[in-house]
Amino acid sequence: MADYIHVSVAWPYANGDLHAGHLAGAYLPADIFARYHRLRGNHVLMVSGSDAHGTPISVEADKRGITAQALFTHYHERFLETQRQLGVSYDLFTHTDTENHHRIARDIFTLLNERGYLYRETQQQFYSESEGRFLPDRYVEGTCPVCGFENARGDQCDNCGSLLNALDLIHPRSKLDGTPPVIRETEHYFLELGRLVPQLQTYLQDKQHWREAVLNETLKNVADLRGDPSPRH
Numbered sequence: 619m620a621d622y623i624h625v626s627v628a629w630p631y632a633n634g635d636l637h638a639g640h641l642a643g644a645y646l647p648a649d650i651f652a653r654y655h656r657l658r659g660n661h662v663l664m665v666s667g668s669d670a671h672g673t674p675i676s677v678e679a680d681k682r683g684i685t686a687q688a689l690f691t692h693y694h695e696r697f698l699e700t701q702r703q704l705g706v707s708y709d710l711f712t713h714t715d716t717e718n719h720h721r722i723a724r725d726i727f728t729l730l731n732e733r734g735y736l737y738r739e740t741q742q743q744f745y746s747e748s749e750g751r752f753l754p755d756r757y758v759e760g761t762c763p764v765c766g767f768e769n770a771r772g773d774q775c776d777n778c779g780s781l782l783n784a785l786d787l788i789h790p791r792s793k794l795d796g797t798p799p800v801i802r803e804t805e806h807y808f809l810e811l812g813r814l815v816p817q818l819q820t821y822l823q824d825k826q827h828w829r830e831a832v833l834n835e836t837l838k839n840v841a842d843l844r845g846d847p848s849p850r851h
């Protein structure tokens with residue numbers, strides 16, 4: 619009996635051209651897997667697409683002085699052409715700026731919110747007074763508190779590899795105009811993952827076809843979610 623195989627390939631940010639690492643790391647292995655299952659007569663659906671949203675897009679667009687939409691459109695078309703020439707056998711290569719994607723993302727958020735799986739929490743974040751906007755981690759640079767490297771990014775230091783909290787940077791400055799940002803409070807939504815542990819464990823129970831190391835790592839991560847501080851209502 620034929621199996622149904624969904625190959626869900628990582629969605630690249632449309633903020634620069636694809637390189638050999640993308641191909642070797644994600645698309646070629648997925649393509650081999652999909653072709654193998656098609657040859658075996660299984661029903662294969664191999665899907666991916668360009669990610670049109672997120673800080674990596676807006677940082678690059680700001681750097682070039684164009685809109686995020688223009689940057690995304692440019693690279694999405696190049697992704698399509700590159701993968702067509704390479705012969706990667708997608709059943710669908712779409713993007714996240716479609717009506718379908720908007721509706722599904724909104725529905726998931728609304729449903730989680732209605733059923734009480736989301737909670738709000740106030741955090742501190744850098745704010746640029748000159749630009750009048752909050753600055754995500756990647757918009758802030760400064761001196762690494764671990765190694766003293768002067769051009770560390772808000773989320774990571776490229777010199778020593780330490781993962782950073784932007785608020786810990788010494789002499790922080792905005793990547794947009796170099797001015798020092800101030801700290802302001804901002805409210806965000808969070809998913810209460812700890813409450814979904816039983817459902818996740820049930821889902822994982824029959825995944826014996828996964829690699830053992832992958833399954834064990836996943837089970838361990840899910841068990842750890844239990845220890846999350848219980849949210850404040």
Ligand SMILES: [Zn+2]
Nearest residue numbers: 762765775778
């Ligand atoms: Zn460092």
